[in-house]
Amino acid sequence: MKKELIKYAVFALCILLAPLVFSGNYLMNVLVFVGIHTMLAVALNLLLGYAGQISLGHAAFFGLGAYGSGILSTTYNWNPWLAMTVVALVVGGLAFAIGFPILKLKGHYLAMATLGMGIIVYIVFNEWVAITGGPSGFSGIPNLELGPLVFDSDLKNYYLVWSFVLGCVLLSVNLANSRIGRAFRAIHDAEVAARVMGVNARLLKVQVFALSAMICAIAGSLYAHVMTFVAPPSFGFNISVELLTMVVIGGLGSIYGSFLGALLLTLLPEFLRFMHDYDIVFYGGLLMVMTIFMPGGLVRGIPDLFRKITGLKNKKGGAHA
Amino acid sequence: MRFRFTTLTTAALLLLTASLSFAAGTIKIGGLFSVTGPPAFLGEPERNTAKMVVDSINKAGGIKGQKLELVVYDTAGDATKAVQMATKLIKDDKVIAIIGPSTTGESMAVIPVAEREKVPLISCAAGSKITDPVKRYVFKTAQNDGLAVAKIYEYLQKHKQNKVAILTVSDGFGASGREQLKSLAGKFGMQVVVDDTYGPKDTDMTSQLTKIRGSQAQVLIVWGTNPGPAVIAKNAKQLGLKLPLYMSHGVSSKKFIALAGDAAEGVKLPSGKVIVSDVLPKNDPQKGSLLAYVKDYQKHFKAEGDHFGGHAWDGVMLVKAAIEKGGATTEGIRAGLEGLKDFHGIGGTFNFSAGDHAGLNKDAFVMVEIKNKDWVIAK
Numbered sequence: 001m002k003k004e005l006i007k008y009a010v011f012a013l014c015i016l017l018a019p020l021v022f023s024g025n026y027l028m029n030v031l032v033f034v035g036i037h038t039m040l041a042v043a044l045n046l047l048l049g050y051a052g053q054i055s056l057g058h059a060a061f062f063g064l065g066a067y068g069s070g071i072l073s074t075t076y077n078w079n080p081w082l083a084m085t086v087v088a089l090v091v092g093g094l095a096f097a098i099g100f101p102i103l104k105l106k107g108h109y110l111a112m113a114t115l116g117m118g119i120i121v122y123i124v125f126n127e128w129v130a131i132t133g134g135p136s137g138f139s140g141i142p143n144l145e146l147g148p149l150v151f152d153s154d155l156k157n158y159y160l161v162w163s164f165v166l167g168c169v170l171l172s173v174n175l176a177n178s179r180i181g182r183a184f185r186a187i188h189d190a191e192v193a194a195r196v197m198g199v200n201a202r203l204l205k206v207q208v209f210a211l212s213a214m215i216c217a218i219a220g221s222l223y224a225h226v227m228t229f230v231a232p233p234s235f236g237f238n239i240s241v242e243l244l245t246m247v248v249i250g251g252l253g254s255i256y257g258s259f260l261g262a263l264l265l266t267l268l269p270e271f272l273r274f275m276h277d278y279d280i281v282f283y284g285g286l287l288m289v290m291t292i293f294m295p296g297g298l299v300r301g302i303p304d305l306f307r308k309i310t311g312l313k314n315k316k317g318g319a320h321a
Numbered sequence: 322m323r324f325r326f327t328t329l330t331t332a333a334l335l336l337l338t339a340s341l342s343f344a345a346g347t348i349k350i351g352g353l354f355s356v357t358g359p360p361a362f363l364g365e366p367e368r369n370t371a372k373m374v375v376d377s378i379n380k381a382g383g384i385k386g387q388k389l390e391l392v393v394y395d396t397a398g399d400a401t402k403a404v405q406m407a408t409k410l411i412k413d414d415k416v417i418a419i420i421g422p423s424t425t426g427e428s429m430a431v432i433p434v435a436e437r438e439k440v441p442l443i444s445c446a447a448g449s450k451i452t453d454p455v456k457r458y459v460f461k462t463a464q465n466d467g468l469a470v471a472k473i474y475e476y477l478q479k480h481k482q483n484k485v486a487i488l489t490v491s492d493g494f495g496a497s498g499r500e501q502l503k504s505l506a507g508k509f510g511m512q513v514v515v516d517d518t519y520g521p522k523d524t525d526m527t528s529q530l531t532k533i534r535g536s537q538a539q540v541l542i543v544w545g546t547n548p549g550p551a552v553i554a555k556n557a558k559q560l561g562l563k564l565p566l567y568m569s570h571g572v573s574s575k576k577f578i579a580l581a582g583d584a585a586e587g588v589k590l591p592s593g594k595v596i597v598s599d600v601l602p603k604n605d606p607q608k609g610s611l612l613a614y615v616k617d618y619q620k621h622f623k624a625e626g627d628h629f630g631g632h633a634w635d636g637v638m639l640v641k642a643a644i645e646k647g648g649a650t651t652e653g654i655r656a657g658l659e660g661l662k663d664f665h666g667i668g669g670t671f672n673f674s675a676g677d678h679a680g681l682n683k684d685a686f687v688m689v690e691i692k693n694k695d696w697v698i699a700k
Contacts, residue, residue: 026409033401129496136448136493137400137426152437154408229430231400231493270405273394280357 004173011169011256015162019155027270028154032226034266035161036219041246041258042165042172043215048244049253050176051208052188053103054111056240057118061213063125063235064091065220067132070141070230075131080144084221088214095213099206118240125232137231144225157226164222168215172255184208185253249290251297260298347388348649350375350640351410353421353431354445354633358398359521362547362576363423366630367445368393370614371420373621374637384644391637396422400430407431411438417651418643420636421445423629425493432459441654443639445632448497452678458651460658460678462635462668464593464685466494469570470501472591472686473542474509476699477567486515486538486564488529488553490545494571495521498544514538519549526553530560540564546571551580558584565589570686574627578694589699591686593628593668596696601687606665610634614667631667638666 022028040062047053068087072078078086102113125132132138144151144160151160175181186194187201195201224230242265250261268286272279294301352371355364375391383389392414394406403422410416411434418441422428425448432451435442435458444451444461451461477483487502489495495518506513515536517529530553533541541557541564543550550572557566566588568577573592578585594601598611614634618626640654642664647657659678664671669685688699 024412026405026412029408029412030405033405127491134493134496135426135491136450136496137429139429139432139450227401227404227430228433229400231426231430233399233426234401 004177007256008170008173011259012166015166019158023155028158030266030270032154032157032161034263035158035165036223036226037243037246037262037266038165038259039168039219039222040216040243041250041262042168042255043212043219044243045247045250045252045255045258046172046175046184046215047208047212048247049251049258050181050184050188051205052184053205053209054107054244055114055209055212056111056237056244057114057116057121058212058216058243059235059237059239060118060121061091061095061216062220062223062239063121063230063232064094065217066224066230066235067125067138067220068217069221070138070224071131073225074138074141080142080221080225084218084225087221088217091217092210092214096206096210099209100202103202103205103209115237115240118237122232122236125235132232135232137229139229141224141228141230143228144222151225161222161226164218168218169255169259176253176255180204188253245287249287249297251299251301254297254299257297257299260302264298347390348384348644349390349392349414349416350637351407351414351416351419351421352391352393352633353396353403353406353410353419353423353427354393355398355423355427356393356395358396360398360424363445363629364395364398366627367421367423367633369622370618370626370630371633371637373617374634377617378637378641384641384649387649389637389641392416396427398424398427400427403427403431404434407434407442411440416440417649418443418640418654420633420640425451425497428461432456435459440651441640441643441658443636443658445629445636448493449501449679455676455678458655460639460673460680462632462639462666462671464570464668464681465679466497466569467501467505468681468683469591469686470498470505471509471683472688473567474505474511475683476589476591476688477511477540478509482539482565483510484512484514484537484539486517486533486536486541487513488515488517488519488526488533488541488543490521490549491518492521492545494546494569495544498569498571502542502544519545519553521545521549523549524552526556527560530556530562533564534560534562538564540567542567542569544569544571547574547576548580551577551585554581554584554588570628573689573696574629575625578691585691585694587691589688589690592689592696593631593685594687595626595628595631595667597687597689597698600698606663606670607667610665610667628667635666635668635671639664639671 044058047055065087069083072083073080105113126135151157183199183204186199191201246261246265247258251257272282275282354368356368371391375389379388396403396406410419420443422431423445425446428444428446428451436456442459445463447463447466449465449467452459489499503513515533515538519526519529543553550568568588568590570592573590573596594607594611598615601608615626642661643654643657647653659673659675661673669681671680673680689696690699
């Protein structure tokens, strides 16, 4: 437990100090989105990495959060913080309700059902022009405010988003190390065995699904207020897949792994930009190589790699001596 | 292998720093185009054109002796990416004006950034809400959708037809067209008897067309970009639908004729003047710019210049004109653009003012008809 605390403190310190390096740079803006992606990836990881339930429709909850906050605070002039809270609760409730029938399914069937849910929500965003603004998007969403502080610059948004991320990581790490977290992993490994041991698998699965959806909805609300604009393509199927990739690349069942996955997948395209038209090919290739050689994700792959390299050096040093 | 990678990166870095130090004393402008992704049909000609125009300006000695430098980023049609790239252009590349993005959605997403950082943005997208209401630093070169609708309705009025069926695609372009088609109908005495939509990826629109066939409609107006409208034209032909077919300026490129084949014959649409530049009357004020653009594009890219690329041509040339007028600063460009009158570009003749940052009127469009696989001006 103490180890966890140190890990968290180091993580928080890095996040807090990062602006000293990147401030005034456009990477500050990218890091805001890394934060939002981290929240989404952590949320999906709770469901997929810990409880072992796949979802190909998580962009839907992200979108519901974004549109919900945007519409309530712009069209209906709600206080943005109130809107954010209400939307998170409603989305959580919704996920809880659909969780019961959906999570009875397993494997490919669960993937299909969540995929369908994602597509339905996307179509609603796209076609309900009167409310969502349809394909050309919904604009004019206000920035969040806290007393005299208006979150309207990249630096302010960075601290806004990352304070939510830190909260969400703390919650997730605690949850993962609790009795409930162990129950999740039991369900992941063998659902029947878990039930025999007295774990209420059905209810727990639905609860983690709802929690995951709620975190996504909050991330969506933040996205809406940071961007001040939302459009349907930001919540489509490809985003759900991207989230899944972040979780898998980062490392299933590791909260910090999700952060690494989100960081890598959001930042990498920026650094590959010098390759112009070939960046997509390289990006795809790199992902393939990583999944082949780091099946445990970055969070386990990087230490392994490090050990291999240092081990190699030691051997070389021995030969010379 | 690792050695080679390091040399490569070092070389790239060196090149980068070299180009950076070289860049001092040049005027830097940014381009945001969706070169990949679904709107690539807009972004690619826009990027090509922008690069071509900047090169030719530099060859002719630059602007007041200063070279122009264009930094282009691909937004892939994604609003989040467009915002990131706009921030990069402003914060890292320190450009003094941005041309693009290509789509209405991306433009709406980037507007708050441009307004906050006080950098002029010249959007290449058509949605009228980009400059309505007027934003201090936001201008646009693509003709408003409303102007294209007005052109069609005016033409129908002249030909004494007033019952229309509309079939629009459910994306940003179609949604904006649908809104304008419905809201302007009353003004021109038109009656929308069927209002239907289709999905951007649909491959068969027979059911919508069957519904329209059974209605009172005298004409069918289709609002979409390739390939949907070509499918509709083919379906209509297969069904033996006798209604005259009208399309939007979204299909005014040779690609549509190639996709629709024989079914394209007789289709009428409002279009920017690029595609009919050679048959325009001699006294048309845009004729000079149009012919030069078409010739240049053909020479550089061995392809037909279309009006999408034209939006970027207008963007770069407008910035040039604004710099000549107001100086090479963000405020200078903004003021220069706002005071610009009678600028004969590709999209039309621009007249900006404090109350109008779109600058075009419906003369920017001509009604064209497809005959023998080519464009003619509709009578």
